[in-house]
Amino acid sequence: MISSDRPPDPDLADVRAAQADRAAFATLYRRYLDPIYGYCFYLLGDHHDAEDATERTFLAAMSALDRFRDTGSTFRSWLFRIAHNQLANALRSRRRHRSASLDLVPERVAAEDPARLAGEAEDARRLQRAVSRLSGDRRQVVVLRFVEGLATHEIADVLDRSEGAVRVLQHRALRDLAQLLAEDAHRA
Amino acid sequence: MSRQPSAAERLDRAVDGVLDGQSVPVAAAAAGLDPTVRVLLGMAADLRASLHVPLASPHFEARLGTRLAPTASRDALGWALRHPRRLIVTGAVGSAVGVGVTAYAVWRSSRRAPGAHRLLHR
Numbered sequence: 001m002i003s004s005d006r007p008p009d010p011d012l013a014d015v016r017a018a019q020a021d022r023a024a025f026a027t028l029y030r031r032y033l034d035p036i037y038g039y040c041f042y043l044l045g046d047h048h049d050a051e052d053a054t055e056r057t058f059l060a061a062m063s064a065l066d067r068f069r070d071t072g073s074t075f076r077s078w079l080f081r082i083a084h085n086q087l088a089n090a091l092r093s094r095r096r097h098r099s100a101s102l103d104l105v106p107e108r109v110a111a112e113d114p115a116r117l118a119g120e121a122e123d124a125r126r127l128q129r130a131v132s133r134l135s136g137d138r139r140q141v142v143v144l145r146f147v148e149g150l151a152t153h154e155i156a157d158v159l160d161r162s163e164g165a166v167r168v169l170q171h172r173a174l175r176d177l178a179q180l181l182a183e184d185a186h187r188a
Numbered sequence: 189m190s191r192q193p194s195a196a197e198r199l200d201r202a203v204d205g206v207l208d209g210q211s212v213p214v215a216a217a218a219a220g221l222d223p224t225v226r227v228l229l230g231m232a233a234d235l236r237a238s239l240h241v242p243l244a245s246p247h248f249e250a251r252l253g254t255r256l257a258p259t260a261s262r263d264a265l266g267w268a269l270r271h272p273r274r275l276i277v278t279g280a281v282g283s284a285v286g287v288g289v290t291a292y293a294v295w296r297s298s299r300r301a302p303g304a305h306r307l308l309h310r
Contacts, residue, residue: 029256033249038241051248055255062256124238131239146235149207152200164196170203171196174228177235 006153011075019065028075029058035148036083042143043087045132053090057083077157080144084158091136130180138173141166199225203232 009015011031017024036057041050060082068078131142137159144150144158152170156163193201198219205215212233216226 037244
């Protein structure tokens with residue numbers, strides 16, 4: 001559904017350029033490679049699987065680019081929806097559900113107080129472990145919202161849900177995370 | 189009659205504020221969150237600060253970039269084949285590029301040749 005209060009799609013000019021000349025797709029590729037790879041990695045928990053899903057996403061996006069229309073969905077949500085479908089295929093083909101080993105996410109390097117950095121890294125690891133224990137749809141909402149920075153209406157487009165359903169998923173995911181972290185703290 | 193926003197809607201509005209750079213207390217107050225939901229907003233702020241996008245490896249980036257480039261060339265060919273006149277234009281441009289590349293290669297080899305000649309005779 002088109003909503004007039006949604007901000008304009010910032011990628012639209014680049015998408016139009018890529019639709020006219022596929023060489024211009026390189027701009028969108030460079031802009032979205034890391035976000036799409038990150039989304040795939042957080043959901044699959046394996047670098048090789050994430051690369052496979054990322055590759056399939058961009059090849060599919062490239063061949064379907066002419067079908068993208070500015071009808072309310074942003075290019076970003078359209079691209080993440082393709083990635084979402086690739087992830088669904090990848091998870092189905094695994095047959096058995098492996099939980100994501102998010103401890104593998106490399107930590108940010110910064111020239112700051114080492115003790116504070118170590119504390120922050122430990123907090124991040126605890127959060128990543130808790131996120132990896134969320135159910136599939138709640139984990140997707142958390143990654144799309146807090147790692148990728150998508151708006152609620154974009155996540156609704158990606159997951160093919162209503163905005164209200166996404167808000168409820170977000171609320172429940174944050175509640176679950178708070179509970180998981182409290183249990184961790186209790187065990188420690 | 190206006191409907192009261194649900195707890196999930198108020199939390200979402202506050203999360204928007206945090207993602208836009210507001211502090212947790214300011215975003216919570218603006219969205220009218222009660223104390224139990226404020227805890228969840230703090231969790232949202234922690235997630236935003238702690239979880240980050242892992243970068244794809246440069247090797248993978250280059251490999252996929254190379255795979256996408258021939259797709260772009262094939263698309264250009266398809267664009268040309270749909271209209272015969274475009275084929276003539278594409279052929280002319282392709283020939284001009286070919287002539288240019290060949291001329292450049294000849295010029296480069298003529299500049300390199302004396303040095304190469306000396307190396308061979310050392």
